Amino acid sequence: MDHMDRNALSILVYNQPGVLVKVATVISGRGLNVNELTARREVGQPEYTRIVVDFIGEMEKLRQVRGQLEKLEVVKEVTLLSNTAATGDT
Amino acid sequence: MQLNGAQILVRTLIEQGVDVVFGYPGGQAIVIYDALYEMQDQIRSIVTSHEQGATHSADAYARSTGKTGVVIATSGPGATNLVTGIATAYYDSVPMVAITGNVPRDLIGRASFQEVDIVSVTNPIVKHNYLVQEVESLAGIVKEAFEIANSGRKGPVLIDIPKDISALKAEYTPQHHFIPRPAPEPDQKQLALIAEKIAASKRPLIYCGGGVTFSDSAEKVRALAEKIKAPVCMSMMGLSSVPADSPYSLGLVGMHGTATANMAVSKCDLLIAVGARFSDRVAGNRVKFAQDATVVHIDIDRSEISKNVSVNHSLVGDAGRCLDCLTAQAPQVGQSDWLHQVLRHKALNGLPDPFSGGEAVNPRAVITALKAVAGPDLIVATDVGQHQMLVAQYYPFSRPRSFLSSCGLGTMGYGLGAANGAAIGNPGRPVALVTGDGSFHMNLQELAVSVSNNLPVVVVVMNNKVLGMVHQWQKLFFGGRYSGTEINRKTDFKLLAEAFGAKGFRIAKSADIRPVLEQAFACGGPCVVDCVIDPRERVFPIIPPGKDAEDMIFTEDMLEEAR
Numbered sequence: 001m002d003h004m005d006r007n008a009l010s011i012l013v014y015n016q017p018g019v020l021v022k023v024a025t026v027i028s029g030r031g032l033n034v035n036e037l038t039a040r041r042e043v044g045q046p047e048y049t050r051i052v053v054d055f056i057g058e059m060e061k062l063r064q065v066r067g068q069l070e071k072l073e074v075v076k077e078v079t080l081l082s083n084t085a086a087t088g089d090t
Numbered sequence: 091m092q093l094n095g096a097q098i099l100v101r102t103l104i105e106q107g108v109d110v111v112f113g114y115p116g117g118q119a120i121v122i123y124d125a126l127y128e129m130q131d132q133i134r135s136i137v138t139s140h141e142q143g144a145t146h147s148a149d150a151y152a153r154s155t156g157k158t159g160v161v162i163a164t165s166g167p168g169a170t171n172l173v174t175g176i177a178t179a180y181y182d183s184v185p186m187v188a189i190t191g192n193v194p195r196d197l198i199g200r201a202s203f204q205e206v207d208i209v210s211v212t213n214p215i216v217k218h219n220y221l222v223q224e225v226e227s228l229a230g231i232v233k234e235a236f237e238i239a240n241s242g243r244k245g246p247v248l249i250d251i252p253k254d255i256s257a258l259k260a261e262y263t264p265q266h267h268f269i270p271r272p273a274p275e276p277d278q279k280q281l282a283l284i285a286e287k288i289a290a291s292k293r294p295l296i297y298c299g300g301g302v303t304f305s306d307s308a309e310k311v312r313a314l315a316e317k318i319k320a321p322v323c324m325s326m327m328g329l330s331s332v333p334a335d336s337p338y339s340l341g342l343v344g345m346h347g348t349a350t351a352n353m354a355v356s357k358c359d360l361l362i363a364v365g366a367r368f369s370d371r372v373a374g375n376r377v378k379f380a381q382d383a384t385v386v387h388i389d390i391d392r393s394e395i396s397k398n399v400s401v402n403h404s405l406v407g408d409a410g411r412c413l414d415c416l417t418a419q420a421p422q423v424g425q426s427d428w429l430h431q432v433l434r435h436k437a438l439n440g441l442p443d444p445f446s447g448g449e450a451v452n453p454r455a456v457i458t459a460l461k462a463v464a465g466p467d468l469i470v471a472t473d474v475g476q477h478q479m480l481v482a483q484y485y486p487f488s489r490p491r492s493f494l495s496s497c498g499l500g501t502m503g504y505g506l507g508a509a510n511g512a513a514i515g516n517p518g519r520p521v522a523l524v525t526g527d528g529s530f531h532m533n534l535q536e537l538a539v540s541v542s543n544n545l546p547v548v549v550v551v552m553n554n555k556v557l558g559m560v561h562q563w564q565k566l567f568f569g570g571r572y573s574g575t576e577i578n579r580k581t582d583f584k585l586l587a588e589a590f591g592a593k594g595f596r597i598a599k600s601a602d603i604r605p606v607l608e609q610a611f612a613c614g615g616p617c618v619v620d621c622v623i624d625p626r627e628r629v630f631p632i633i634p635p636g637k638d639a640e641d642m643i644f645t646e647d648m649l650e651e652a653r
Contacts (some may be wrong), residue, residue: 018221025213048426067393073238073445 001027007062008081009077011051012042019074023051026068032057037077091248095225096125096256099189100133102232105265108160110134110151110514112144116164117204118191119270121256123162127250136514136543140506141168141533145175146507146533149184150494154469156306159511165193166204169250174501177215179246181498182327183300185239186234186246188212192221194254219248222651225258225430233265243391245303258610266343268621273390273408276415284362284403285419291360293428294320295380297372300327301365301389302463306316307410307492310333311364314417319426321433323351326365326482326497329467333484337433338494341587344372345633346479349440352631352639354432355380362386362416367407368398369498370635378638388412408562440631440644441483451621453477457524457604460550461606466519469494471521473505473529476558479629481524502577504534506549510536513545519610520546527579535588540616541591547616548607551583562628576625578614587618597621 013019020039027034036054052088062080069078093101099122099283103111114121114137126135131422138144141163159179161173169190171289179186193205209221216237220231220244235247288294298311308331308497313321315338317552322332323343343351356359361383366372373379376399387394387401395404405412427653444454457480461468470485471494478495487493494512496504509523530551542546552558557575564572584594594612597606597620631644643649 006154017223021210022213026650029214064393064397071217071242071391 002064006054006056007059007075008052008070009062009066010079010081011053012076012078013049014074014076015041015047015049019049019084020051022074023069024071026072027065030061030065030068032061043046048089091262092259093226093262094121094125094257095161095251095376096121097128097261098225098229099232099256099258100129101123101262102229102265103160104129104132106233106236106268107157108133110136111160111162112136112138112147112151113162114138114141114144114164114168116168117160118158118165118192118193119168120255121253122251135538138510138640139538140533141171142175142418142503143510143539144538145172145186145188145506146501146504146516147511149175149179150187150471150508152179152184153182153304153494154491154512155515158236159184159513160189161186162189164191164204165208166206169205169206169208171269173211173215176212176246176248177500178496178501178504180215180217182496183304184246185246186237186245186247187239188246190248190250191256192250192252192390194498195223195252196254198594199330200254206454207403208248208250215246216248217245219250221250222252222255223250225255225260228255228260228264229263233268237268237270240268242273243394250534251571268445273411274406276407276412278407280403280405281419281467283403284386284416287317287386287403287419289421291384293358294318294359294362294365295354295383296320296322296359296362297325297355297366298328298331298364299325299366301409302331303490305365305390305409306414306490307365310410310413310417312336312338313418315401317417318420319423319429320362321354321429323347323354323371324373326495328366328489329482329488330493333488335488339430341439342482345374345635346483346629346631348483349438349631349642350432350436351642352633352642353435355641356382358383360384360386363401364388364413367388367394370398373399374633374636375638377606381625393543410464434485440642442630444484447600450624451597451600451603452629453480453623456550456597456607456621457479457481457598458486458554459603460522460524463604464509464522464548464611468492469516469519469521470495471495471509471512473523473525474502475499475526475529476562476627476629477524477526477529477552481557483629498577502529505529506533506536506540509547509549510539510543510545513540513547514543520548523547523549525549525551527551527581528577530558530583531579531581536589537587537592537616539617544615546614548575549616549618551618551620552623553583553620554625554627555579556625558625558627559629561625565628566643567634583618583620593617595619615648
């Protein structure tokens with residue numbers, strides 16, 4: 001297992017107050033450290049914002065965080081972006 | 091029709107099928123309580139002693155009836171007092187809608203009197219929450235909150251309503267009753283694969299959790315078990331799903347589970363988990379748990395699949411629907427040596443004799459007598475600790491939704507509020523709270539609510555003057571250094587009950603058990619039965635934390651030998 005690889009989640013969220021803290025709560029609650037974070041209005045879709053979070057951490061935790069982010073009402077979809085092809089997006 | 095926010099809220103609650111709310115009024119909830127006053131012939135308001143008690147009542151009302159529990163509190167301390175109860179509901183997937191008043195919008199963010207950002211506080215323990223910004227959106231939010239609380243894996247939702255919004259007028263538009271969002275359909279390929287695994291299995295075992303209870307699928311578990319000849323073990327949350335007297339039931343699995351259930355997990359070649367999440371109290375050692383088995387996980391929450399224990403096959407969907415599909419595709423199994431072998435060992439479940447101890451009151455004998463005295467309709471609530479595990483081990487549950495306990499969060503102080511909520515939601519059914527002196531001290535003020543509403547709640551206090559479960563761990567794992575657990579309170583629970591306006595009884599020797607419980611259940615109203623229990627009582631068997639079935643300890647002597 002690739003322990004300390006760089007991995008990112010691309011999270012499409014509704015553009016509403018309090019969304020960033022809800023996403024951050026799930027991430028920090030699982031002990032993941034955020035390396036980089038950007039939040040931008042989704043092009044052509046002003047009702048959505050895309051948050052891209054770059055982590056350093058274990059893939060297993062990242063998958064768990066992804067599953068739990070997908071459960072948030074404010075999240076529309078989550079995509080796993082990985083630099084290690086083998087881990088893939090399952 | 092123009093109505094203020096509070097009136098819209100209360101009407102919308104009624105439209106969502108709410109007939110009782112639990113809560114506590116206050117400055118920022120005053121308009122909401124005014125609207126409740128107006129509609130009191132359609133919605134009952136139960137005022138508890140403390141907001142935490144209100145959340146536990148709403149929680150148990152939901153667990154025991156299948157409806158949504160509703161709790162209302164004011165801002166600041168009223169709202170923060172809900173936190174433990176909301177977290178309790180979240181961990182056990184109980185549908186709940188919590189409504190808090192907040193300071194008016196122009197005072198938010200100014201550290202105003204009784205202001206707290208309850209939306210931020212509750213983020214990790216709710217499915218969703220709202221700070222209502224416009225009165226026009228309130229009715230839609232309330233309906234959506236019920237929909238979210240009851241869709242997929244159930245859980246709590248919080249709505250924070252600034253006071254000016256509860257007072258502002260808007261056009262009232264009636265809302266339809268919520269419809270839960272459809273669960274995903276079980277994957278056909280996985281179903282076929284799992285049916286093949288069942289056909290190939292010589293030693294199948296079903297492990298069920300709260301998802302079975304909350305999707306009302308107990309009968310469907312039985313149908314699958316009978317068809318494939320699989321015994322069934324249960325987590326705490328799944329306990330009342332398969333009747334204790336069913337030949338297929340192996341009882342509780344996990345840390346304090348039966349030897350039969352835990353050995354079956356070790357020996358099975360196919361484990362079918364239904365609506366359960368392999369918590370550390372079930373799978374103490376995540377790697378060794380069912381390590382020789384193909385593991386199948388049926389759950390409505392996709393994020394639970396392979397979270398704690400890695401599984402071979404999964405079905406994401408409603409437990410009842412998945413079980414129906416699986417039972418239809420599974421082969422009919424005739425004779426099963428495995429089932430005979432497991433059931434032959436069922437009597438050797440490793441549980442100590444409930445009637446040993448002579449004169450001294452054996453808490454196990456009290457628990458088994460409860461059903462004999464109160465009958466099969468009894469709803470049993472517990473607090474947390476030794477008494478809770480003894481109820482899980484010894485009470486012969488026969489109906490789903492009749493066991494109310496904080497299983498995931500382990501909230502001491504849950505029980506009395508829960509017993510009250512169950513009594514209110516199930517008129518005509520007797521309710522017992524089995525508690526300990528430690529847990530009971532935490533929220534015993536809710537006895538005032540039992541008395542005010544004349545609820546048929548029999549509180550059985552296993553009074554051993556110590557915090558028994560931690561005391562037991564200190565004995566087993568910390569060389570008998572009883573730090574902080576020998577509390578030895580002087581509270582006289584019989585007199586305490588009388589001071590609250592309830593009846594008080596005492597069981598001081600084993601011969602008292604039956605006659606005193608008969609008096610307690612015959613009295614018709616709330617009462618407290620103080621049971622004098624030896625502080626050296628231990629809960630066995632136990633699998634030490636992080637270990638598996640092979641490390642199960644049955645007596646203190648065994649632990650000494652292991653050292």
